[in-house]
Amino acid sequence: VKIPEILVLAKVRGLLSGNTPQTALDRARAILSEGRTILVSEPMLKTREKMGLPSLGTPPIEQLGKILKELGTIERVESAESSYGGAESE
Amino acid sequence: MGVLKVSKSIEYTYFPGCTIPFRLPHFELTMREVLKNLNVELITDEGHTCCPEPTTFPGVDIEAWFTIGARNIAVSESSRRDTVALCSGCFHTLSVVKHTLKTDSNLRDRVNKRLKKAGMEATGEVTVKNILHVLHEDVGLDLIAKKITHPLNGLSLASHYGCHLVRPIEATHMDDAENPRWMEDLVKLVGAKPVEYRDKMACCGAPIGPSDESKSFKLTAQKLQKIREAGADAIVLICPTCYTQLETQQRKAVEHLDPEFSMPVLYLGEMLALAMGQTDLVVSNARRYHRVKIEPLLEKIGVGE
Numbered sequence: 001v002k003i004p005e006i007l008v009l010a011k012v013r014g015l016l017s018g019n020t021p022q023t024a025l026d027r028a029r030a031i032l033s034e035g036r037t038i039l040v041s042e043p044m045l046k047t048r049e050k051m052g053l054p055s056l057g058t059p060p061i062e063q064l065g066k067i068l069k070e071l072g073t074i075e076r077v078e079s080a081e082s083s084y085g086g087a088e089s090e
Numbered sequence: 091m092g093v094l095k096v097s098k099s100i101e102y103t104y105f106p107g108c109t110i111p112f113r114l115p116h117f118e119l120t121m122r123e124v125l126k127n128l129n130v131e132l133i134t135d136e137g138h139t140c141c142p143e144p145t146t147f148p149g150v151d152i153e154a155w156f157t158i159g160a161r162n163i164a165v166s167e168s169s170r171r172d173t174v175a176l177c178s179g180c181f182h183t184l185s186v187v188k189h190t191l192k193t194d195s196n197l198r199d200r201v202n203k204r205l206k207k208a209g210m211e212a213t214g215e216v217t218v219k220n221i222l223h224v225l226h227e228d229v230g231l232d233l234i235a236k237k238i239t240h241p242l243n244g245l246s247l248a249s250h251y252g253c254h255l256v257r258p259i260e261a262t263h264m265d266d267a268e269n270p271r272w273m274e275d276l277v278k279l280v281g282a283k284p285v286e287y288r289d290k291m292a293c294c295g296a297p298i299g300p301s302d303e304s305k306s307f308k309l310t311a312q313k314l315q316k317i318r319e320a321g322a323d324a325i326v327l328i329c330p331t332c333y334t335q336l337e338t339q340q341r342k343a344v345e346h347l348d349p350e351f352s353m354p355v356l357y358l359g360e361m362l363a364l365a366m367g368q369t370d371l372v373v374s375n376a377r378r379y380h381r382v383k384i385e386p387l388l389e390k391i392g393v394g395e
Contacts, residue, residue: 064139073150087100
């Protein structure tokens with residue numbers, strides 16, 4: 001067993017027992033709904049434009065959603081959100 | 091472990107990620123301009139999504155982490171160019187997913203079954219690089235040296251690599267897992283003095299922030315103190331998360347130690363831009379993106395005199 005595998009297992013157990021930090025769930029939720037960890041605002045886009053940086057377009061959310069639906073990722077995040085902060089004994 | 095010899099390329103597929111393009115766009119701006127000066131172009135592909143980020147998402151759903159990562163690898167593979175990620179977290183995710191696709195046929199089959207429904211396939215054949223691969227290995231130190239017009243003589247710079255850029259070395263193909271030197275080579279090349287400090291490979295503290303902010307800042311303060319004790323004028327780094335922790339959050343991290351503490355932090359692209367005479371790129375964005383003043387550094391190298 002490799003050490004990173006133990007760390008990932010610890011994270012997964014944390015999720016299952018309702019102890020995943022809210023920030024982690026928020027980030028996961030943003031990735032699932034926006035394709036990015038942050039919500040891109042109009043001022044952010046304007047700053048890029050002013051700097052002469054190219055447009056990055058909009059991530060293909062529909063395609064991503066279809067792929068993740070099969071995995072049950074959305075349900076997993078929702079379930080973790082509903083149990084957040086509890087189930088220490090699990 | 092030998093360093094992977096990568097093919098020469100003038101154009102790269104640019105993997106933008108989330109933090110650099112929208113929160114720290116001066117990273118992208120300075121590096122794009124520095125690379126243009128070196129005849130390197132970054133080509134954007136709108137098909138990419140979040141990598142996904144490697145610190146928390148694997149704990150939420152590791153299979154989804156591999157699948158989204160593999161989807162991004164598939165987008166890169168269709169471009170037929172080497173991919174470069176400026177963000178260390180993105181580089182980590184892409185290089186680990188790519189490595190796993192190559193070495194774990196079970197995972198590759200599972201992931202590709204899902205991608206097939208979107209008409210995609212990821213083989214793991216694409217070359218994923220970070221900016222040190224591009225600068226140190228592809229462009230080469232000789233060519234960069236020719237572009238240095240304003241050497242940063244008199245500056246002492248401490249390189250901070252962070253956790254995600256270097257390890258695991260079988261996936262990242264960096265020079266050394268315990269004591270990487272590529273960033274120090276660039277510091278030396280621009281005329282500054284590379285500063286050696288204790289626990290160079292220690293974490294900046296950011297990844298544990300969501301679980302325990304106080305412990306996270308304790309690690310940050312320890313790192314900053316060790317760098318100051320070693321006599322550095324500033325830190326140079328690549329990772330946007332480390333930048334946010336060591337620079338943007340510096341005041342908060344050191345307030346209980348020394349309210350007067352001040353350690354400027356430069357992004358690698360800024361350091362190179364200054365040395366290549368592209369000083370406006372750095373100066374014009376300094377106030378907006380640097381909470382710790384960099385004016386003392388600029389004065390020391392004669393910028394703005």
